[in-house]
Amino acid sequence: MSGILNFNVGVLGHVDSGKTSLAKALSTVASTACFDKNPQSKERGITIDLGFSSFVVDAPDHVKSSTIEKVQFTLVDCPGHASLIRTIIGGAQIIDAMILVIDITKGMQTQTAECLIIGEILCKTFLVVLNKVDMIPKEKQKNTIEKMTKRIHLTLQNTKFAGAKVVIVAAKPGGPEAADTESIGVKELMESMKDFVYIPERNIEGKLLFSVDHCFSIRGQGTVMTGTMLQGSVSINDNIEIPTLKVIKKVKSMQMFKKPVEKAVQGDRLGICVTQFDPKQLERGIVGSPEYIQIAFGTLALVEKINYYKLPVETKAKFHISIGHETVMAKVTFFGSEEVVSSENEFKFEQEYKHQSELIDLKKLDEDAEYKPVQQYALLEFEKPIHVIANSILIGSKLDMDVHTSMCRLAFKGKLLTTFNEKNYNETQLPKLKVFKNKSKEGIVERMSNDSEVIVRNLLKKDTNIQLFVGLKVKLSSGEEGMIDGSFGQSGKIKVRISNGLNENTQTVLKKISGGKKKGKGGQENESPQQEHTEAIKVVLNFKKYTFSTDKKMIQS
Numbered sequence: 001m002s003g004i005l006n007f008n009v010g011v012l013g014h015v016d017s018g019k020t021s022l023a024k025a026l027s028t029v030a031s032t033a034c035f036d037k038n039p040q041s042k043e044r045g046i047t048i049d050l051g052f053s054s055f056v057v058d059a060p061d062h063v064k065s066s067t068i069e070k071v072q073f074t075l076v077d078c079p080g081h082a083s084l085i086r087t088i089i090g091g092a093q094i095i096d097a098m099i100l101v102i103d104i105t106k107g108m109q110t111q112t113a114e115c116l117i118i119g120e121i122l123c124k125t126f127l128v129v130l131n132k133v134d135m136i137p138k139e140k141q142k143n144t145i146e147k148m149t150k151r152i153h154l155t156l157q158n159t160k161f162a163g164a165k166v167v168i169v170a171a172k173p174g175g176p177e178a179a180d181t182e183s184i185g186v187k188e189l190m191e192s193m194k195d196f197v198y199i200p201e202r203n204i205e206g207k208l209l210f211s212v213d214h215c216f217s218i219r220g221q222g223t224v225m226t227g228t229m230l231q232g233s234v235s236i237n238d239n240i241e242i243p244t245l246k247v248i249k250k251v252k253s254m255q256m257f258k259k260p261v262e263k264a265v266q267g268d269r270l271g272i273c274v275t276q277f278d279p280k281q282l283e284r285g286i287v288g289s290p291e292y293i294q295i296a297f298g299t300l301a302l303v304e305k306i307n308y309y310k311l312p313v314e315t316k317a318k319f320h321i322s323i324g325h326e327t328v329m330a331k332v333t334f335f336g337s338e339e340v341v342s343s344e345n346e347f348k349f350e351q352e353y354k355h356q357s358e359l360i361d362l363k364k365l366d367e368d369a370e371y372k373p374v375q376q377y378a379l380l381e382f383e384k385p386i387h388v389i390a391n392s393i394l395i396g397s398k399l400d401m402d403v404h405t406s407m408c409r410l411a412f413k414g415k416l417l418t419t420f421n422e423k424n425y426n427e428t429q430l431p432k433l434k435v436f437k438n439k440s441k442e443g444i445v446e447r448m449s450n451d452s453e454v455i456v457r458n459l460l461k462k463d464t465n466i467q468l469f470v471g472l473k474v475k476l477s478s479g480e481e482g483m484i485d486g487s488f489g490q491s492g493k494i495k496v497r498i499s500n501g502l503n504e505n506t507q508t509v510l511k512k513i514s515g516g517k518k519k520g521k522g523g524q525e526n527e528s529p530q531q532e533h534t535e536a537i538k539v540v541l542n543f544k545k546y547t548f549s550t551d552k553k554m555i556q557s
């Protein structure tokens, strides 16, 4: 819509803090799916779906221009119930700013903290609403407001929203039973919202990406998908793909807040009508230009630990990974790289990464006593393939943690770097990605076969597949370098070829050791333990064991 800037605001907070009441108080125009219309939501009395509503104001001076006269605030009312965090994360991907609603009688609650984290990951601007101020007796209001505001500022101190504005509101004075009394503080809130508007970067070039949050059919017309334009643009008659249904549909008509439009661009809230399909098949998801959205069974990501998550984030553990509206279990392997990544677009893939046992705590005190996030690479192997787009934001969580605990379940956040799918995996178009652990093994030279070959024991276990180690380099404690040539006998011993031959000293020592060995009963060799300690020549094998490798070679020097 020319002249109007659409600005998406997430309304988030703990269950029952008053998000829906606040959105209602703020809105004048309701879109198709707003205000708890969902019947299941009515039954449960909570917002279980993302509700959308909007209102338009005159553009504040800092964004006003010849092309922007007005700002349309689209409110995304996210559910507060703990079990619905997936929906919250999905909804939050499309927001530009966030209103965190806190019940003034309760203060910060578990989901308040989780919402704050989501806001930190996804939003540029933010404000706090202290709601239900009418529930505080008049004489105590000033005191309570001061105390709560102070507490909130303390919590925000170490976040990117330090110093954020706190607005005092009563969205629905008197609560559910009260007649529709006028809300308190909502006009002030609108003014504060004008302050946090900015012109979001809207990339109208490039492929279309549309996040669908509702789907319904209109008899005689087709199926309507409502959602938010995440990227690119769409016009009537364009072909769009619904990847989960593997179909391509033509855009028949489009509406923005009940008005027909010909074209929509990134950031717009939109209903797209296409030829009929069963809306039950697509409740939520992404739609894009044909062949743009990939199905991936894994991804490489740059991640960092979420400070509020109190448990260690161990490698190889399983986490819920939320990307867009999809949440899937994944095995997560953390690793680091000594190489510097010069820029996001110039990621050097021909690298090897050292495996790390866990994700380092987010905040590491640096020299200036400032907190700095620590980013690490991670390999995520999904339990089932999901639809993803490069560069998407992801959140790793333990959603199966008891929702009644007061612990934050969001463990790490990050960004997709590259994804693995059947096509690039089979055609080996994949970047050469290898994740390894440095390992070291030590054995003992048992004897020499000739001046350039020794027999080594205790380096590898009896049941190890020695073939995997053939060709790897070893070093003797006497200085010579050699290479594993193959197995010797059935007991795990190996032959090692000494590249430049054994030097004379070594030969003398080895002859002495061999001479010191006595034949025990049954012809087996025994050696005196003392000799082993004083004269034994050790063999050290340093190698890389790959926990993930796109070229399938799992062990290397």
Ligand SMILES: Nc1nc2c(ncn2[C@@H]2O[C@H](COP(=O)(O)OP(=O)(O)OP(=O)(O)O)[C@@H](O)[C@H]2O)c(=O)[nH]1
Binding pocket: 013, 014, 015, 016, 017, 018, 019, 020, 021, 022, 045, 046, 047, 048, 078, 079, 080, 081, 131, 132, 133, 134, 135, 169, 170, 171, 172, 173, 174, 175, 176, 177
């Ligand atoms: N007294 C009082 N009650 C309020 C106020 N705002 C909301 N309520 C009541 O608080 C309850 C929860 O309000 P909702 O707006 O449904 O809260 P919500 O945060 O959207 O809830 P979920 O979507 O379930 O997380 C309802 O019974 C409201 O009537 C307020 O300003 N004052």
